[in-house]
Amino acid sequence: MGASLQKLTPSVASKEDDRFGFAVAIDRNTIVASAFTEDGSSTLVDSGAVYVYTFPAISTENSAWTQQARLTASNAEAGDFFGYSVSISGERIVVGAVGEASGSNDINGGQRKNGALRAGAAYVFARTTTGSGTNISTNWSQQSYLKASNSQRGDFFGYSVCIHEKRVIVGAPFHANQTGAAYIYETSGTKWKQKGLLKAKNAQNGDQFGKAVAIHGEKALVGAPFESSNAREVDGKATNNLAPKAGAAYLFSPSGKKWKQDTYLKASNSDKGDLFGSSVDINGEHIAIGATNEDSNATGIDGNSKTKELKTLVQFTYFVGIYKNQSSRNTSKPATQERKTTSDTQWR
Numbered sequence: 329m330g331a332s333l334q335k336l337t338p339s340v341a342s343k344e345d346d347r348f349g350f351a352v353a354i355d356r357n358t359i360v361a362s363a364f365t366e367d368g369s370s371t372l373v374d375s376g377a378v379y380v381y382t383f384p385a386i387s388t389e390n391s392a393w394t395q396q397a398r399l400t401a402s403n404a405e406a407g408d409f410f411g412y413s414v415s416i417s418g419e420r421i422v423v424g425a426v427g428e429a430s431g432s433n434d435i436n437g438g439q440r441k442n443g444a445l446r447a448g449a450a451y452v453f454a455r456t457t458t459g460s461g462t463n464i465s466t467n468w469s470q471q472s473y474l475k476a477s478n479s480q481r482g483d484f485f486g487y488s489v490c491i492h493e494k495r496v497i498v499g500a501p502f503h504a505n506q507t508g509a510a511y512i513y514e515t516s517g518t519k520w521k522q523k524g525l526l527k528a529k530n531a532q533n534g535d536q537f538g539k540a541v542a543i544h545g546e547k548a549l550v551g552a553p554f555e556s557s558n559a560r561e562v563d564g565k566a567t568n569n570l571a572p573k574a575g576a577a578y579l580f581s582p583s584g585k586k587w588k589q590d591t592y593l594k595a596s597n598s599d600k601g602d603l604f605g606s607s608v609d610i611n612g613e614h615i616a617i618g619a620t621n622e623d624s625n626a627t628g629i630d631g632n633s634k635t636k637e638l639k640t641l642v643q644f645t646y647f648v649g650i651y652k653n654q655s656s657r658n659t660s661k662p663a664t665q666e667r668k669t670t671s672d673t674q675w676r
Contacts, residue, residue: 334393338363338379348379355416357383359393362411362423368404375400376410378423380468397468399453401425403439410451417491419455420471424448424486424498433479435513435520436472448485450474450498452520472520476500476511485511488541496520497548499538508537510550512587524587526550528578530557530566537578540608540618548580548587549615551605560598563591575604577617595619 336359338348348363359381368375380397399421401410405428413424428449432438452472458465474496476485480503488499494515501508508531512524526548528537532555540551555576556569566576575598579591593615595604599622607618626632 336361336379336381336393336395338366338377339395339398340366340377343367351411351414353414353416353421355418357385358396358416359383360414360416360421362414364409364411366411368400371406372404373406374427375404375406375408376412376425378411378414378421380421396466399423399451399468399470401428401449401451402470402473403428403430405429405442408449413486413489415489415491415496417493420491421453421455421468422474422489422491422496422498423451423453424489425451426484426486428486430475431479431481432475433477435474435522437475439473444479444481447475447479447481447483448487448500450486450489450496452491452496452515454518471518472513472515474498474511474513474520474522476503476509477522477525478503478509480504483509488539490542492543492545495523495543497526497541497543497550499541499550501536501539503538505533506536506554507531507533508535508539508552510538510541510548512543512548523585524548524580524582526578526580526587526589528552528555528576529589529592530555532556532569535576540606542608542610544610544612546581547610549577549608549610549617550580551575551577551608551617553603553606553620555605556600557594558598559592559594561594561596564594566592571598571600573601573603573621574598575602575606575619577605577608577615579615593617595622597622597624 346363346366351362353360364376365374366377378399381393382396384391407427408425409427410425412426426448429442431444454471483500483503485500496513503509510526514523535552535555537552542549553575556572557566558571577593602619603621604619606620
């Protein structure tokens with residue numbers, strides 16, 4: 329079957345600056361698209377909304393994407409920017425709302441106690457399906473309201489989010505004078521608990537750690553695009569600020585009841601202003617890290633990165649033991665506890 333193109337639009341009549349499509353995510357036959365400045369009403373200006381679309385599991389040449397749900401926050405208020413970030417895994421969606429202003433430090437608590445402008449929040453939604461055959465009913469409902477345990481005014485918690493199976497990671501890049509932080513949550517059934525507060529070992533004001541986040545299985549990846557050391561490649565010395573805004577990324581894994589930093593990642597041609605860590609993703613044993621301001625004119629993979637002009641993407645490959653079923657994002661698990669870490673600029 330050849331490729332086809334379909335334009336998705338929201339069910340609510342959009343205004344010029346709704347920014348529908350600002351954040352998108354897809355898992356199998358479900359797409360999530362946000363409109364983070366959509367008005368919920370005349371009094372809920374820029375409260376934001378998220379739309380869910382599905383494609384038939386058994387399709388024909390006439391099959392098409394259809395809207396399944398419109399999601400909004402349980403405590404929606406003007407300026408929340410619900411939908412600034414989105415992620416989906418299976419039957420769950422997580423949504424970031426960087427403008428949310430409650431002063432709560434508890435999950436599912438104090439949603440209406442505004443007083444912490446742009447502290448931010450994240451919301452987990454779950455899909456339930458009932459019935460059978462042609463009589464199937466699907467419903468999306470809010471499962472949890474996530475806040476940071478040390479939530480502060482201006483944190484922008486929810487700037488970045490990622491969900492994989494039963495874990496969620498949320499970035500707050502403006503926390504503590506823009507040092508930044510990231511938070512990991514886990515669920516057992518329908519209840520979510522904060523399991524990790526992540527910070528860089530070389531954290532400094534202005535690094536914006538948490539501006540990009542990703543999680544897969546037992547590994548979490550966090551970008552800090554304004555980190556400024558002149559270290560290069562893997563686990564270099566991060567003891568100076570000689571390369572302003574070069575950027576870095578950090579790999580974490582659980583250790584007992586806490587999460588620990590495993591690896592400190594820098595580009596092989598790291599230079600000031602590269603913003604390495606502006607975007608990150610992780611899948612199985614592969615990591616991708618974007619450096620949006622890298623300015624070499626290299627082309628292809630492993631090109632000459634000493635000359636300047638263009639922008640590139642760098643990939644690291646790390647190994648965490650021997651993985652089974654490496655092709656599946658949702659089921660790959662380490663067969664051993666042995667861990668090796670390496671830098672590799674070739675795709676595998």
